[in-house]
Amino acid sequence: MHEDWHRNAVIYQIDPSLFRDSNGDGRGDLRGVADRLDHLRALGANCIWLLPFYKSPFRDAGYDVSDHLSVDPRFGDIADFIHLMERAEELQLRVLIELVVQHTSVDHPWFQHARSHRDSPYRDWFLWSDEPVEVEGVEPIFPGIEDSIWTWDEQAGQYYRHVFxxxxxxLNVANPAVRAEIARIMAYWLRLGIAGFRVDAVPHMVEVARAADPRKDGLWILDDMRDVIARRNPDAVLMGETDVPVSKYDEYFGNGQRLNLLLDFWVNNHLFLALARGEGEPLARALTERKPPPPHSRFGVWLRNHDELDLEQLSPQEREEVMAAFAPDEDMRIYGRGIRRRLAPMLGGDDARIAMAHALMLSLPGVPILRYGEEIGMGDDLSLPERRSVRTPMQWSDTRNGGFSSADAGELVAPPISEGAFGYPARNVEAEMPQPDSLLGRTIAMVGCRLGIREMGCPYRLARFECRPVFGVRYDDEEGGSVVVALINLGGEPVEFALREDDLLELVDVLRDRDYPTPEGKPPRIALGPYGYRWMRRKQRE
Structure with a gap:
């Protein structure tokens, strides 16, 4: 195994509770995930990211962990996890899991011990105060749901802190005992063969670490995690949820010695601004203002994830522009900063436009991440509260419950989308798989092509042309001398423009949404249809 395996990865994000129910109890489980890993191989993904499966009361989709070393019974047991790992190994799939150690559930034994007595050895594992105190720069993550980051605990006789x-x-990650326990949790799962962790809520852990010890601006907490990785499995990665200003990205990478993968909210936000305007400029500008990652590190890029589309990296005017385009109704918005919708309904259910968005994301420099269901254009259920609107069961077929579960409707962990243009009778894997022109068929072609284009892991720059609706990026393999250019039309009208790249006079398509004439002229003229895309390679000379 090579230490830079992640540089040419396509990650598929799975919520185990919503992917596949193997035993008919209405809840997805690890056996269900293992049974459907062949779908990921057909799609072309080579790494999976599992959302939490730890023991939890599941008041927040499993991010409220009550035991980091146990599989919640609803998902099976540790034997089922090992079976999943073995099946993934057979299919040459790597597995990333969540490391949720910024907070715990109130049901966690650590917190129960901590609240029982002020002299409890676990008391200092959490953050307490006799009175609520303001912490500079720290506000409730869920405004309108939580009014304060402090809650009074009658049993403890103090307030405890919670930013979520x-x-x-x-958790008080500044406490050495807490960090030792985090190291033990990491070591346990690394021994079971995982390829790394997606680290939840990284900036909030750094803030607590900084307050206790300001060296390295609190980022020493990531150094500690990297040390655990280095001792147990140097090839494993840390993928960080780091919704911070783009100017701070370098610090979180730590010259490649902290995070291997940084989830890039900056580019994600500007991608949606570009989609809202139907113009490439916002995304091109975002890439220009973002420094390249250090060696052995990459950005994680995606369209939608399991949370709201958080637009905090945009200006207030830009944020409102995206909201107006994709969340015109107040019920589609959340927390005053984001959108609680899936990609497909945001783009009007137009498969050509959705496929264009996939091609756009997959053409970006970084590691692409697909969320379950995006490949078939799954929708959302705005009748569900908060972020649950985008957390509905995977749609495998047009049979009962979309093939997710054989349980009765009242037993399901969440209701499947059954009606309308996004219901499982209309959109499901079984119907789309044999059709190369379906959204799934087109996504499979894109992912396979993306993995086969080694140049997309090479240095890049923006392609040179003048056409407002189009985004273009060029990749140069300096050793092999090959060049690939990706061009995507974000607009709904056909375009033709001159590609002002003097050394790209002979280009051949490696991926395209439809047939196009061969580029001709000096400079070559490029045609793109409405929401069209072309990835082209410079023709190799004898």
Whole structure:
């Protein structure tokens, strides 16, 4: 195994509770995931990211952990996890899991011990105060749901801090005993063969670490995690949820000695601004203002994830522009900063436009991440509260419950989308798989092509042309001398423009949404249809 395996990865994000129910109890489980890994191989993904499967009361989709070393019974047991790992190994799939150690559930034994007595050895594992105190720069993550980051605990006789929900007390990661336990948790799962962790809520852990010890601006907490990786499995990666200003990205990478993968909210936000305007400029500008990652590190790029589309990296005017385009109704918005919708309904259910968005994301420099269901254009259920609107069961077929579960409707962990243009009778894997022109068929072609284009892991720059609706990026393999250019039309009208790249006079398509004439002229003229895309390679000379 090579230490830079992640540089040419396509990651598929799975919520085990919503992917496949193997035993008919209405809830997805690890056996269900293992049974459907062949779908990921057909799609072309080579790494999976599992959302939490730890023991939890599941008041926040499993991010409220009550035991980091146990599989919640609803998902099976540790034997089922090992079976999943073995099946993934057979299919040459790597597995990333969540490391949720910024907070726990109030049900966690650590918190129960901590609240029992002020002299409890676990008391200092959490953050307490006799009175609520303001912490500079720290506000409730869920405004309108939580009014404060402090909640009074009658049993403890003090307030405890929580930047997320009040049932998720913040861990005091500045405490050496807490960090030792984090190291033990990491070592346990690394021994079971995982390829790394997606680290939840990284900036909030750094803030607590900084307050206790300002060296390295609190980022020493990531150095500690990297040390655990280095001792146990140097090839494993840390993928960080780091919704911070783009100017701070370098610090979180730490010259490649902290995070291997940084989830890039900056580019994600500007990608949606570009989609809202139907113009490439916002995304091109975002890439220009973002420094390249250090050696052995990459950005994680995606369209939608399991949370709201958080637009905090945009200006207030830009944010409102995206909201107006994709969340015109107040019920589609959340927390005053984001959108609680899936990609397909945001783009009007237009498969050509959705496929264009996939091609756009997959053409970006970084590691692409697909969320389950995006490949078939799954929708959302705005009748469900908060972020649950985008957390509905995977749609495998047009049979009962979309093939997710054989349970009765009342037993399901969440209701499947059954009606309308996004219901499982209309959109499902079984119907789309044999059709190369379906959204799934087109996504499979894109992912396979993306993995086969080694140049997309090479240095890049923006392609040179003048056409407002189009985004273009060029990749140069300096050793092999090959060049690939990706061009995507974000607009709904056909375009033709001159590609002002003097050394790209002979280009051949490696991926395209439809047939196009061969580029001709000096400079070559490029045609793109409405929401069209072309990835082209410079013709090799004898």
């Amino acid at each position: 929900y009040s049932h998720q007390p913040d």
